[in-house]
Amino acid sequence: MYQKLIIVGYLGADPEMRYTTDGTPVTSFRVAVNRRWTNQDGSQGEKTWWFRVTAWRKLGELCNQYLSKGRMVLVEGEVDASAWSAQDGTPRATLEVTARNVRFLGGKAGGAVTGEGDIPEAPPAEDIPF
Secondary structure: OOOOEEEEEEEOOOOEEEEOOOOOEEEEEEEEEEEEEEOOOOOEEEEEEEEEEEEEHHHHHHHHHHOOOOOEEEEEEEEEEEEEEOOOOOEEEEEEEEEEEEEEOOOOOOEEEEOOOOOOOOOOHHHOOO
């Protein structure tokens, strides 16, 4: 069996990097994906989905270094869904993605970063438009 998810959206907050007990870097960030349409009556409709993304090892380090709130990214990876009840009893759900590839989009800093194989050199931070 195989699954692959590709999302393109904007970071909702700056990435957060931490280390596991054995020293493996892991970075988490949220990506908003929007869909807009025009209804039959001419009114505009919009829906936003939020994904929690986790990037491991070198990929996580690069995401932490070069991504920030509002930056557009393409994330390729595996998805997992979780559901639970909030303290007030309302049902909640989240979509969690383990990133295998991340492409920094928008501006001259765009480039692919993958979790496997060679990782291209990222541009200096001052070259990344925000």
